[in-house]
Amino acid sequence: MQITSKFTIAIHIIIAIDYFKDSQAVTSTFLSGSVGSNPVIVRNIMGELKDAGIIDISRGKIGIRLAKELKDITLYDVYKAVGCVEDNGLFHFHENPNANCPVGRTIHKAMSKRLEDAQQALHASLKSTTLAEVMSDTMKEIQS
Amino acid sequence: MQITSKFTIAIHIIIAIDYFKDSQAVTSTFLSGSVGSNPVIVRNIMGELKDAGIIDISRGKIGIRLAKELKDITLYDVYKAVGCVEDNGLFHFHENPNANCPVGRTIHKAMSKRLEDAQQALHASLKSTTLAEVMSDTMKEIQS
DNA sequence: TCACTTGTAATATTATCTATTACAAGTGAA
DNA sequence: TTCACTTGTAATAGATAATATTACAAGTGA
Secondary structure, three states: OOOOOHHHHHHHHHHHHOOOOOOOOHHHHHHHHHOOOOOOHHHHHHHHHHOOOEEOOOOOOOOOOEOOHHHHOOOHEEEEHHOOOOEEEEEEOOOOOOOOOOOHHHHHHHHHHHHHHHHHHHHHHHOEHHHHHHHHHHHHHOOO | OEEHHHHHHHHHHHHHHHHHHOOOOOOHHHHHHHHOHHHHHHHHHHHHHHHHOOOOOOOOOOOEEEOOHHOOOOHHHHHHHHOOOOOOOEEEEOOOOOOOOOOHHHHHHOOOOOOHHHHHHHHHHHHHHEHHHHHHHHHHHHHH
């Protein structure tokens, strides 16, 4: 019933890559220490962020880098990168409504537009925030 | 990663209660036939809808009834009734960020406002649609 | 070559969702 | 009252998904 923590971990990773870029060798092991998770979890998420064009990695070589500026990455980009936007959509439609019942036969179609609208509202909100804003909020917290 | 099908089942149940109110004895077994699920699943959801003041049920007696008019029930009311709005919120924050790391120590607080905004956008959209509209869409589908 | 890295498969461990059985208890009609 | 029906709910099982871990192949640069 909750959206996977891969999403918040991915945000954490991106912020940490930028925050430590000039002071640390940023590796999956270092990041997993900050996130409080396993290096393999971090590597898998890193792979998804790489596939989405958000970060650059090269095997063997130290140094994970952002492929875009923070201001050009939205929460939605990250959300999508880690697979939260599935083919099936946010809402799980029950699978076996009775086709012999007038309500069962039509309810999915009748609901789908309204639920898609709700999902779009969520997406629109995520698209309206960039990682630069999250970084700004993070710096404020660090300094307080 | 998807919102439980209890939500769409609950919508289905409410629409079916209204649709069949003058032509059928509406019981949990009848509803489960329309939904394509088990009567106990339906009874549990019915219990949640009852607790939320959306339907009236009395033990033993046949006849499940709406406690409100369809126009006074929003998708959000149903969403909340079946427990989709949890204390924890829609997004699962990773549980062990490193308190010894400046990013790990602050990232949750820095993200929370933005993610709450996104959640509120979803809720606002669900609040803007009533079950009367879903019923109207259902009737259109049935007639076509 | 060596010490490091990332990539990924395989597996284990939970947690959650969904389904099912069983039975207690309420209700109204015969 | 008795009977046939209902809902309420506990207990359990099974399926699916989320998260964690181990192990190792393979890339990189000193």
